[in-house]
Amino acid sequence: MxxxxxxxxxxxxxxxxxxxxxxxxxxxxxxLDGNSLGVRPHAALERVNHIVRQEWEQDLIGSWNTHGWWELPLHIGNKVAQLVGAKAGEVAVTDTTSSNLFKVLATALKIQQDDSKRKIILAEREAFPTDLYIIQGMTAWLERGYELRLIDGPQDLQDALSDEVVAVVLSHVNYRSGYLWPMQETTAQIHAHGALVIWDLCHSIGAVEIDLNGSDADFAIGCTYKYLNGGPGAPAMVWVPEKHVNQVGQPLSGWWGHAKPFDMATDYTPAQGIRRYLSGTQPITSLALVDCGVDVFLKxxxxxxxxxxxxxxxxxxxxxxxxxxxxxxxxxxxxxxxxxxxxxxxxxxxxxxxxxxxxxxxxxxxxxxxxxxxxxxxxxxxxxxxxxxxxxxxxxxxxxxxxxxxxxxxxxxxx
Amino acid sequence: MxxxxxxxxxxxxxxxxxxxxxxxxxxxxxxLDGNSLGVRPHAALERVNHIVRQEWEQDLIGSWNTHGWWELPLHIGNKVAQLVGAKAGEVAVTDTTSSNLFKVLATALKIQQDDSKRKIILAEREAFPTDLYIIQGMTAWLERGYELRLIDGPQDLQDALSDEVVAVVLSHVNYRSGYLWPMQETTAQIHAHGALVIWDLCHSIGAVEIDLNGSDADFAIGCTYKYLNGGPGAPAMVWVPEKHVNQVGQPLSGWWGHAKPFDMATDYTPAQGIRRYLSGTQPITSLALVDCGVDVFLKxxxxxxxxxxxxxxxxxxxxxxxxxxxxxxxxxxxxxxxxxxxxxxxxxxxxxxxxxxxxxxxxxxxxxxxxxxxxxxxxxxxxxxxxxxxxxxxxxxxxxxxxxxxxxxxxxxxx
Missing domain, CATH: 3.90.1150.10 (Aspartate Aminotransferase, domain 1)
Known part of the structure; x- marks a missing residue:
């Protein structure tokens, strides 16, 4: 009792x-809803007032350099990396989970494009729907005949895998059931069929031990506003490991991902490393507050x-x-x-x-x-x-x- | 003197x-740099403290409804619409200018796709580079053979237009020279050749009178953190007029653009109107502050x-x-x-x-x-x-x- x-x-x-x-x-x-919107770290109040009263109000344009605004996506990304078994320089905090899925899925398809029989993207019927919607957006826009195929649960993955599967998108922890995929075994299972895996960490990051490199995973994306307590709708994380990151680019190739953004060159040249997964100018106030949430985890x-x-x-x-x-x-x-x-x-x-x-x-x-x-x-x-x-x-x-x-x-x- | x-x-x-x-x-x-990063409206300080101390800290998940977080992109968009000659329901404030350009360019290409000889996207060599980079990302991602062709200045537009041009991306005001394109005449000139025009308003919105519908323009995107004083890196605006908005979708089809996002359906069904240009969960703190900047303009x-x-x-x-x-x-x-x-x-x-x-x-x-x-x-x-x-x-x-x-x-x- x-x-x-x-x-x-x-x-x-x-x-x-x-x-x-x-x-x-x-x-x-x-x-009991910190898996949906995390609570406020004490440090966020002082930080936001500093941003608004000092960095924005007083220091204005100079803050891009003096207050490190420009570096925030990788600065915070390097901290997040420590929570998910990633190396420094492999994680950025930027844009939304939906956008980041679009970027890494595009990369996965590009890496596999010479194998023309691989047209099937697998995902779970029970995935949080935005993952399915982004895959559908991708397949509808490309004219190669990619097809989203849904599996009903973990028990169906093995049968669904084949040499026609290009990539598999899985929620590490399911948003509704709480089911946790064994990352290492599942990644190996998917790789055995020559497919790439994208892990959606929205409901696991900050709650579950994650070893992305140890699992030999291919890509990961995830929210910072749930267990990481980054603030409402805060920018999301994206992880691309060394083995893939410089292979191809991604289509949302905005200036923040350029090798030399201030040269104002007319041609896009992707930066080396995870920086090429950045795109447009980031929402600094929301982004900086993620730092406060992640800092608690580092203690x-x-x-x-x-x-x-x-x-x-x-x-x-x-x-x-x-x-x-x-x-x-x-x-x-x-x-x-x-x-x-x-x-x-x-x-x-x-x-x-x-x-x-x-x-x-x-x-x-x-x-x-x-x-x-x-x-x-x-x-x-x-x-x-x-x-x-x-x-x-x-x-x-x-x-x-x-x-x-x-x-x-x-x-x-x-x- | x-x-x-x-x-x-x-x-x-x-x-x-x-x-x-x-x-x-x-x-x-x-x-003299408000065209790069606008100053802080007084109202932003009280607003951000309310967001952090009341909405995030105390009201947490309920704030999506009670504090209107979910509606912010269109709530602010409707105010921005009044500054640019757009109708209510035609403007959203969301994501980045780069992302928004990707969305509307994808739409423009889709609208024109049955005319298979139209493969040329025109833009200015002197455009702010992210526009060129996004176009390059799009042409490399699609396999139809779209091609970016650069013009050296306004004097070259007429010669560059032809029935092979699918879309033209122009900065309403050039970020370096300050040149202002005459929107109505230029739009008519482009339409005369059957091409669509995307106006980048980053350096004109909040500074120049703009009449998007009166000019019969096709698409517009732009920053809120310059003349509109929305805060560092604040989310960007996107305008799609009634004539185009429900024609096709856009590929970054995340759940915020779904007709019924809380039904958790497996199939993406785009919302009617500009809402379908939303994608992932938005950075609420940064987004809400745009409201304070725009409110000053409405006075x-x-x-x-x-x-x-x-x-x-x-x-x-x-x-x-x-x-x-x-x-x-x-x-x-x-x-x-x-x-x-x-x-x-x-x-x-x-x-x-x-x-x-x-x-x-x-x-x-x-x-x-x-x-x-x-x-x-x-x-x-x-x-x-x-x-x-x-x-x-x-x-x-x-x-x-x-x-x-x-x-x-x-x-x-x-x-």
Missing amino acids: LTLEYCRELDEKDVLAAMKSEFALPNNTIY TQMSQIRSKSLALTDLFIALVEQECGQHALTLVTPREQAIRGSHVSFRHEHGFAIIQALIERGVVGDYREPEVMRFGITPLYLSHEDIWDAVQHLKNILDTGSWDQAHFHRRGAVT | LTLEYCRELDEKDVLAAMKSEFALPNNTIY TQMSQIRSKSLALTDLFIALVEQECGQHALTLVTPREQAIRGSHVSFRHEHGFAIIQALIERGVVGDYREPEVMRFGITPLYLSHEDIWDAVQHLKNILDTGSWDQAHFHRRGAVT
Whole structure:
């Protein structure tokens, strides 16, 4: 029998407990949505005021050099690299995940273009849709006859692979189920068929240990505004390893990716390294704040974060089953640690209304069609006691039936 | 003979004089670089603190709805539309100018694709290079044999047009010379040959009267961080008129451009209208600040801004010629008002060093290869007396030869 006292004991032994003080957390809230929009690091407030009052207001155009604006995508990228098993100079923080997928997919297709029978791009039906939409945009614009083919789940990958597959786009952690692909084995499986793999790290970066180079992966993209706490809609990361980066370019070849952008040459010459994945001028205020989020991670170890994440998700599952076992909840997330990310999803017929009732009580999870209640577990600022309290609220709502679907209108929210 | 007293008289009659109070201006500076990075509106400080402390920190994920984050691209776009002769629903503020050029160029090519002899994309050799680089990225990515052909200046457009031209990309105001294309006549000239035109408004938006629909233009893109004072690297605008917007899509088809993004459908269905030119999740902090810059413009009229801009650029040219006439300065910018934007450029053998000497004195202009000193004239916060003072500094530097090229290293700065 798990108890509140037991949770408190675990908190006392928690090596990450002090990290909570790095963040400005919302009042009276247990925030289980850091996998959608991360919380604000304390440092972001001072930083943004410096940017607005000193860098923008006073130093203006000179800030491109004196405050390092121009270098921010690689400056932050080099820090992000440390979280994902990448080398310095392999990661940039720039543009959006959608744009970055477009760039690396274009690169993958270009690398493979001499093998004219490779026309199939594989992705998961359950992928976050923007990945599918970008692939569709790519296939519709090229006239080579590329085709997106969807697989229904991990069990279907092997059968779908063939010497006609050019590239595979996979979400490292699925945004809804929380399923975690084993990166190294899956990459090897894909390479065995001569295809390239693009890993979407949106729901794993900052939550799961990632070893991109150790896995021999080909490309990766991902959000910085979820577990990395980079700020709302902050620019995304893109990783291209040494083995590919100087092979070909990418079509969004704007001036920030030029070898000598200030020569004002008429011909595009790509910079060496990840810089060629930059394109247009970056939104400095939003971009600089990513630094504050990533800096917190550099004070700890991803192995510590992963350990606590697994402990908290284990606890959450066990407590829901202990406290709410008589209700019609179905665990969507894998029970097996090796294939579980850092959020836990349960299905319930009235999932949407229950999530609204939880939010009214200050327990912020979110809802994803169909019927999925999603709870993001962020080890840097959640305690075991928070998990206990969240489950008690859920139990109370379920036991009393105190949700009323009629009160709540379904409305959008962001992945 | 122009005098300081005359300048002061003009300031007393200036209908825009009060607008200066809308901005937090740098200390001891005459800022003639607002065509590169605009100054900070006062409102931006309160806004950014609200975003960081309330919207991000306290309201978190709910802010996508309650604080209108999701709607910002069109909310601000509708305001920008009023400055450029566009209708509500035709403009979005999103991504970068480079990305937006890629999107609209892809659209233009798609619209024209049945006319298989049209393979030439025309642009100016003197365009800001990112436009050329993006066109090159597009031609290299598509395999149809599109070709970028450069024209040396306005005088060459007519000869370059033919029934093989698919699209023409033109900078409404040239970033270096300040040349202003007559939009309506040029658009008609291009249409007469069956080609489409894309106007790059980076150096005209917020400085020049623009009538996109009145000119029957096809597409427009542009920066918000220059004359519009949207903040460093702020997201860019894109305009697609009713006549084209629902014809075809664009290849960066991310989820923000989907008709029903929260249905999580596997197939991309483009939204109606300009929303389909959205792609990935936007950098909210940087994006929201554009609102503050644009709001200042809505308190005045573009006709007033244009009148004052012409008065100040006329005055600047006249004063330089009166005060510095014996020095080897060559006016690069057109003297004729109808074809002049809102910056003035002079060429001088030691242009780079002179600009550095001016900056040391607090007169911030910038330098563009080769030998071009560029002075941006922003009517919302510059006075006639500022122009007088700036020219006096220039005169003093030139008269005394008080620049020393050896002290200054050439380094990059941002357009």
